[in-house]
Amino acid sequence: MSLTARGKDYAMLLKPNLSFMVVFSSVIGYLLAPGIAFDWLNVIILFTGGILVTGGANTINQVLEREGDKMMTRTQNRPIPQGRISVAEGWAVAAIAGLSGALLLGYYFNPLTGLLSFTSLLLYGFAYTPMKRIHPVAVLIGAIPGALPPLLGWVAATGTLTGNLALGGWVLFLIQFFWQFPHYWAIGWVGYDEYLKAGISMLPSQERSSKFTAIQCMFYSVVLIPIALVPRYIGITGNIGMWVMMFCGALYFAATVAFFVKNDYKSAKRVMYASFIYLPVTLLALLFDKL
Numbered sequence: 001m002s003l004t005a006r007g008k009d010y011a012m013l014l015k016p017n018l019s020f021m022v023v024f025s026s027v028i029g030y031l032l033a034p035g036i037a038f039d040w041l042n043v044i045i046l047f048t049g050g051i052l053v054t055g056g057a058n059t060i061n062q063v064l065e066r067e068g069d070k071m072m073t074r075t076q077n078r079p080i081p082q083g084r085i086s087v088a089e090g091w092a093v094a095a096i097a098g099l100s101g102a103l104l105l106g107y108y109f110n111p112l113t114g115l116l117s118f119t120s121l122l123l124y125g126f127a128y129t130p131m132k133r134i135h136p137v138a139v140l141i142g143a144i145p146g147a148l149p150p151l152l153g154w155v156a157a158t159g160t161l162t163g164n165l166a167l168g169g170w171v172l173f174l175i176q177f178f179w180q181f182p183h184y185w186a187i188g189w190v191g192y193d194e195y196l197k198a199g200i201s202m203l204p205s206q207e208r209s210s211k212f213t214a215i216q217c218m219f220y221s222v223v224l225i226p227i228a229l230v231p232r233y234i235g236i237t238g239n240i241g242m243w244v245m246m247f248c249g250a251l252y253f254a255a256t257v258a259f260f261v262k263n264d265y266k267s268a269k270r271v272m273y274a275s276f277i278y279l280p281v282t283l284l285a286l287l288f289d290k291l
Helices: 003-014 016-032 040-064 087-108 111-131 138-158 164-190 192-197 212-222 226-233 239-262 265-288
Strands: none
Touching: 003 016, 003 040, 003 087, 016 040, 016 138, 016 164, 016 265, 040 087, 040 111, 040 138, 087 111, 111 138, 138 164, 164 192, 164 212, 164 226, 164 239, 164 265, 212 239, 226 239, 239 265
């Protein structure tokens, strides 16, 4: 195998494109912390450590799901199912990337940041990933490491998870926590047939024809509208950030209502696209109007 092909396979394991949004929210969480100004070195190191940790988690996911990946069209060409990378090599990549990223964050920022990032990797790789084949509660489990990046960025800046100084980080955690449920359920609904072939259970209702999934999407998305008041109330952002976040939450909720009414592929995909828009726009608005 050529060096270029090998590099492409490692990139498929680490999935840097998918990791970008995760690390992006971590950087925003860091920059939103009080007293923090933009510094290229800090941002690059936080970004690099985050990419490594997230890449390690993604690799664990692919190692554990290699048999199921063979059955899905979008994943069957991954390097481990195809035998281009062995299981042992996959574990080695996961360990090197995950540990080096956590150690980098812990050394450069503070030990709590490194510990939190490594905890996120363990939860994603060894709790969320295997549970996907057992019960839809996997989405709840996965929402915890999925919501940790902005809190991790906040901790990198403040060095604490407790007290008034940590409150802003926990608010960012809750925003990303509630955002994930409609996001993942819309993806699960759109890819239902593929996931079913692989034995993966993601929807709160195992019957795609049921509207229960859409009802759950509505419940979790509507929470994002009033929660927009909290960052303003505790002094993270100003009125502009609050109103943009509230507006985006209303659009996200409207997409889930349309999904409930129509319960079809097109409306599920709109929820998915709305989720892609909500998070970056909201986080950037909060940062733009930082107090």
